[in-house]
Amino acid sequence: MVEVIDGKQVAASVIETVKSANAALEAAKGVRTGLAVIIVGDDPASHTYVSSKSRMAKECGFKSVQHTLPVETSQEELAALVAALNADPSIHGILVQLPLPRHLDSEAIIQSILPEKDVDGLSVVNAGKLATGDLKTGLVSCTPAGAMVFVRRTHGDDLSGLNATVIGRSNLFGKPMAQLLLNANATVTIAHSRTKDLAGICRNADILVAAVGRPEMVKADWVKPGATVIDVGINRIAAPERGEGKTRLVGDVAFAEVSPVAAVITPVPGGVGPMTIAMLMANTVIAAHRSAGLTPPVFQ
Ligand code: GUN
Numbered sequence: 001m002v003e004v005i006d007g008k009q010v011a012a013s014v015i016e017t018v019k020s021a022n023a024a025l026e027a028a029k030g031v032r033t034g035l036a037v038i039i040v041g042d043d044p045a046s047h048t049y050v051s052s053k054s055r056m057a058k059e060c061g062f063k064s065v066q067h068t069l070p071v072e073t074s075q076e077e078l079a080a081l082v083a084a085l086n087a088d089p090s091i092h093g094i095l096v097q098l099p100l101p102r103h104l105d106s107e108a109i110i111q112s113i114l115p116e117k118d119v120d121g122l123s124v125v126n127a128g129k130l131a132t133g134d135l136k137t138g139l140v141s142c143t144p145a146g147a148m149v150f151v152r153r154t155h156g157d158d159l160s161g162l163n164a165t166v167i168g169r170s171n172l173f174g175k176p177m178a179q180l181l182l183n184a185n186a187t188v189t190i191a192h193s194r195t196k197d198l199a200g201i202c203r204n205a206d207i208l209v210a211a212v213g214r215p216e217m218v219k220a221d222w223v224k225p226g227a228t229v230i231d232v233g234i235n236r237i238a239a240p241e242r243g244e245g246k247t248r249l250v251g252d253v254a255f256a257e258v259s260p261v262a263a264v265i266t267p268v269p270g271g272v273g274p275m276t277i278a279m280l281m282a283n284t285v286i287a288a289h290r291s292a293g294l295t296p297p298v299f300q
C-alpha cells in the first residue's frame with residue numbers, strides 16, 4: 001500500500017516549532033521575528049500566495065509587513081524599498097514575490113537583499129553556501145527545504161546508495177533540491193526539457209522529484225516500483241466534470257496511476273504546497289535567531 005504524505009500535517013508540526021522558537025526568542029532577547037513580503041502588480045495567483053504568507057507570519061506571532069506595489073512601480077522605487085528593509089533591524093526576512101512585472105530586473109532586486117535576510121535562499125551567497133555544503137550559516141529555498149523534510153522522514157538523513165532524480169533545473173527549486181539531495185549522499189540526476197529518454201532516467205530513481213509545471217506528465221511506467229515520489233507541480237486544469245468553466249489543481253505526476261507503483265507519494269494539493277509556507281516561517285525565525293546571536297532551531 002502506498003503511503004500518501006499529509007503535507008498539511010507535517011507543515012503544522014513545523015509551524016508549532018516556529019511558534020515556540022519565536023516565543024522563546026521574544027522571552028530571551030525581547031526580539032519579535034519580522035517578515036516583510038513585497039508584491040508588485042495584480043497577478044491573482046501571486047496575491048493569493050502572498051496573503052497566505054502574511055497571514056501565516058501573523059499566526060506565528062511575527063511582525064508581518066506586506067508591501068503591495070502597483071504594476072507601474074519603477075526599478076528605483078523597488079530597490080529603495082528593499083534597501084530600507086535591509087536597514088530595518090525589526091525585519092529579519094525579506095521576500096519579493098516572483099515573477100515581477102516584465103519591465104523590472106528581478107535578478108538585480110533579488111541580489112540586493114542582504115543574504116542574512118534572504119529567506120527565499122536566492123542570493124548568490126546562499127546558493128553558494130548550499131553548493132559548498134554549508135547548511136549551517138546559509139538560508140535554503142523554502143520549497144526544496146520542505147520537500148527535503150519529506151525525504152528525510154522517509155529515508156532518514158543519509159541517502160547513501162540511493163538514486164535521486166529531480167526533473168526541473170530552476171534556481172528556485174531544481175538546483176537547490178539537487179544540492180540538498182547530493183549533500184545527503186544521494187546519487188543525483190538533474191533532468192529537464194532537453195533530457196533524452198526522460199522516462200528511462202526517471203525509472204532509475206529511488207527518489208523522484210518532479211518540478212516541471214506540466215500537468216500529470218510523470219506516468220506509472222516512469223516510476224520504479226517502491227520509489228518515493230515528490231510532486232512539486234501545481235497546475236490548474238479544466239474540470240468539466242465539476243461543471244461548466246470549473247477547474248481543479250493537479251501536480252506534475254499522474255497521481256492515480258502512479259500511486260499503485262510508488263511506496264510513498266505526495267498529493268497535490270496538500271503535499272509540498274503547505275510546506276513552502278511553513279519553511280518560509282522556519283527560515284525567518286532562523287534568521288531572527290542568528291541576528292540576535294542565538295543558535296536557531298533545527299527543522300527536521
Ligand atoms: N513565486 C512562486 N514561488 C515563489 C517562492 O517560493 N518565492 C518567491 N519569492 N516567489 C515565488
